[in-house]
Amino acid sequence: MPRFSVIVPVHKxxxxxxxxxxxxxxxxYRDIEVIAVDDRSPDGCGAILDAYAARDExxxxxxxxxxxxxxxxxxxGMPHxxxxxxxFLDSDDTLTPGALRALADRLDETGDPDVLVFDYARTHWWGGTRRNVLAPLLAETSGGTFTAAERPAILDLLMVVWNKVYRRDFVEREGFTFPPGYYEDTPWTFPVLLSAERVATLDRICVYYRQRRRGSILSTTSRKHFDVHEQYARVFRFVDARPALAHWRPFLHAKMGEHCLDILAKPDRLPPSDKAEFFRRTAEMFRAHRPEGVRVPDExxxxxxxxxxxxxxxxAGRAGRELGRRAAQARAATAARASRARSSLNPYRPLDPGLVVYSAFSHRGVLGxxxxxxxxxxxxAPHLRGVWVLADEEGVAGLPPDTEYVLLDSPGYRRVTERATFFVNNVNWPGALVKRPGSVHIHTHLGTPLKYMGADLLDRPGARHGTDVPRMLRRADRWDYSLVANRHSELVWERAYxxxxxxxxxxxxxxxALAGAGPDSGRAVRERLGIPEGDTVVLYAPTRRDYRRDGLVERIDYARFAADLGEGRTLVVRLHPSLAAGxxxxxxxxxxxxxxxxxxxxxxxxxxxxxxxxxxxVTDYSALMFDYAVLDRPIVIHADDWAAYRASxxxxxxxxxxxxGHVARSYPxxxxxxxxxxxxxxxxxxxRSAFRKRYCEFDDGRAAERVVRTLMLGERMPERPAGPARVPGQATGRDRLTPS
Known part of the structure; x- marks a missing residue:
């Protein structure tokens, strides 16, 4: 008996x-059966299914x-x-790699619950991918099993059938089936979740939910959207037949009203001539099922x-939003005029020679x-007053003690940026910041460049998608100094900018910190990350891909790699910052x-x-390799798509x-x-030695001191030795190689 029966209804x-x-x-994970139901599809679907059945038992x-x-x-499909x-998988959607293994593992972990709810991501026809916005709910319930009464937020998730798997004997015992018509998931999902005695969640994207440009049933204009009323009537009949579920009526009543109003508000769902009737029938149903003594939400x-x-x-709501938009535009225009007026007075306000303004990674915090x-x-130079620019209040919690800061575009921000002599940043300052004569802009960059940057992107239309290169260069015109770690970077930056x-x-x-690292420099981090004492830490740090709109291309199966590394080795993964929130x-x-x-x-x-x-x-093409080389520890390049990456x-x-170090061109x-x-x-x-000689040339452990003394204080530094000053101390992992 297989673990999963994947039922795929197929039509056009x-x-x-x-x-x-x-x-x-x-x-x-191969312990499955696929039951494909050809719903009298008029195209070639039937022949395609037969061909798959002939190849795979x-x-x-x-x-x-x-x-x-x-x-x-x-x-x-269910009786088979x-x-x-x-x-239940829709035939235009797809499973993500490793999804079934993850589902099987979670079912084992939670002792075969009645229902397992998992995550999904919408994949748009134009190439974008967006994760379910309510995904945090799955993380919050990732412990053991629960009921809907214990975790009612689970009912806020998208009410579809394909983001869950269902224990077959539970479904058969309760007699759950799908009704005909549109919105057939509604009278399945609510009864199933309300009846389940053990629900579990998996905080993992298992399905790519295809957003088709045309062809989605629920996005067509049709009177069939009236089916939603009967589908909710089925839900209410289910609850009425089970007195123990009566307390869910207020929740379901509100859900029904919200769902129907959402359908009514969509411009492409109902013919205009039918909207009044749809509203009337919704209102009648809303009144008929209104629980006694329950206050109706304002909306x-x-x-x-x-x-x-x-x-x-x-x-009135649309008009109010339009008025709000216009008011916001007016406020922005007023602020811009005021900013220009203040800027015109700048030449008459002296710069503060002791004021330094810092920012990193688009004002994310005290970093880099x-x-x-x-x-x-x-x-x-403790007499220098350092002030950090933060994008919002969220970054304040992570600030070191006694760190002065201002919020971007606040009055405090304008005051310090109008008076500061020194500006230190690893990305460009906003375009509205005016560089005053006598101010000094120090640009640190984000590391040694491997991939094309700046003006070199002009010949790479795919890579510069969403990037205004001329504007980028206008902002770079404010730089006075560009910091470099090697001659390669020096040549690239002068050409790219x-x-x-x-x-x-x-x-x-x-x-x-890397150049001065001792044998135990990483111990505190290892303890914080929960890495067992004595384990060898294998860090996998992939970069984004420009040949995919969202930048995400999974090159390695994490679970397989962790297993193949074996005992005594811990796999640590660090994603590119641009992928962290996707x-x-x-x-x-x-x-x-x-x-x-x-x-x-x-x-x-x-x-x-x-x-x-x-x-x-282990990395592909991340600039972290140039930093890590300072430590003189092994590096492995995983370059299975190098040609595509370089071309794009x-x-x-x-x-x-x-x-x-060694280069792997495939996972094996x-x-x-x-x-x-x-x-x-x-x-x-x-x-590694040859690589360090070229790309760690100026990383001798005194770079920050050199910036302060030479660029801020005007002092001279002693001559720097050629190449890195020394090999940093090695830590204690079992597989560490002592340099010869």
Whole structure:
């Protein structure tokens, strides 16, 4: 008996059906059966299904004699299911890689609950991917099992059938089936969740929910949207037949009103001539099912009135929003005029020679190179007043003690930026900031460049999507000094940013901590991350891809890699910052971290701390490799898509030819490097030595001091030794290689 019966109703989806079935049959978890129901599809779907069934014995095809609709097509598949769990997958959607394994593991972990709810992401026809906005609810309920009464927020999730798996004997015992018509998921999902005695969640994206440009049933204009009333009537009849569920009536009453008003508000759902009737029938149902003694929410009181009143209220709401928009524009214009007026007075207000304004990563906090410069300035030149710019109040909690800050665009921000002499940033300042004569702008950059930057992106239309290169260069015109860690960076920045600045061979201030690292420098970070004492830490730090709109391309199966590394090794993953808030972590990373399979260090504020904790870095094309090389610890390059990456983004060097260590061009090669111990052999040390000589040239541990003394205080520094001053101390991981 298989673990999952995947029931796929099929109708007019021949362009998407291969992707759907391939995503299921190609899963690493194979204990499944697929029951594909051909709902009398008039296109080639039936032949496609038969071809899959001929190739794979796990596929069974049912050809219905007539079209019965989505719900009843699912019903037709259920009697043929023999699996422990039912999984209803729409035939234009796809499973994410590793989804079934993650579901099976979670079912085992929670002792086979009645229902397991998981996450999804919308994939748009134009290429964008957006995770379910209510995904945090799944993380909040990721402990054991519960009932809907214990965790009612679970009912706020999208009421669809395909974001859950259902224990088959539970479904059969309760007699759940799908009704005909539109919105057939509603009278299935509410009864199922209200009846389940044990519900569990999985905080992982298991389904890509395809957002088709055309063809979605619920986005068509039709009177069939009136079906929603009967579907909710079915829900109320279900609750009426079970007195123990009576307390859910107020909740369901409100849900029904919200759902129907949402349908009415959509411009493409109902013919205009039918909207008044739809409102009337909704209002009648709303009154008929209103629980006694329950206050109607303000936003639903419109259903107690007339359709004319509803139209007036909606019109007033739109008018109010338009007035608000215009008022906001007027306030912004007034603020801009005031800013220009203040700027015109700037020449008559002297600069403060002791005021330094700092910012990092678009005002996210005290981080990176600017943070290292600030620390050095407080020690070397305490008379310099350092003020940080933050984007919002959220960043305040993470500030070090006694750190002065202002919020972007606040009066305090305007005061300090009008008077400061020194500006230190690793990204560009906002365009409205006026550079006064005598002020000094120090740009630290974000690391040694591998991929094309600045003006070099003009020949890469895909890579510069959403980037205004001319505006970027106008902002770079304010730079006085550009910090570089090696001659390669110096040459690249002067070409990529053809502006009037002076390159300064200071080294990277953030890497001072790496250059001065001792044997135990990463111990505190390892303890904070929960890494077992004595384990070898394998840090995997992938970068984003410009040949995908959302930048996310999963190159490694995290669970498989963690397992292949074996005992005594801990896999730590740190995503590129641009991927941290997207769907990437929902595709298994967060769940694997929760289960202790690996450590997700994406939220660690300082990348340098994570580097210190690692014994070996595995990366593709992340600039972190140049920083990590300062530590003189092994680096492995995973370059299985190097040609595509280089063609789409552009690269200043062939990292596969000038690698800091061994290069794997496939996952089997990567696994072999670790299994054989080759990742830390003499050849790896030779490659790393040559790489360090070229790219760690100025990182001698005194970069921040050099910035403060030479660029802020006007002092001279002693001559810097050629290359890194020394090899940083090695930590204690079992697989560490002592440099020869």
């Amino acid at each position: 989806v021949q362009g998407y059906l291969h992707a759907c079935l391939d995503s299921v049959l190609g899963q690493s 796990r596929v069974r095809v049912l050809h219905l004699p007539e079209n019965v609709g989505l719900g009843r097509a699912r019903n037709a 299911a023999t699996g422990d769990y039912l999984f 639903l009181r419109v259903l107690e009135g007339s359709y004319a009143g509803y139209v007036l209220r909606r019109g 190179d600017p943070a290292a410069v600030h620390r050095a300035a407080r020690e070397i 053809p502006c009037h600045f002076t390159s300064v061979r200071t080294g990277s201030p953030r890497n001072d 769907p990437a972590r929902g595709l298994g990373l967060a769940e694997l971290h929760r289960r202790g399979v690996l450590v997700d260090a994406t939220d660690e504020p300082e990348a340098g701390d994570v580097l210190l904790a690692a014994d070996v870095l 983004r552009g690269a200043y060097l062939d990292i596969t030819a000038e690698a800091p 090669e990567l696994a072999w490097l670790f299994d054989s111990g080759t990742w830390r052999d003499a050849e790896a040390a030779r490659l």
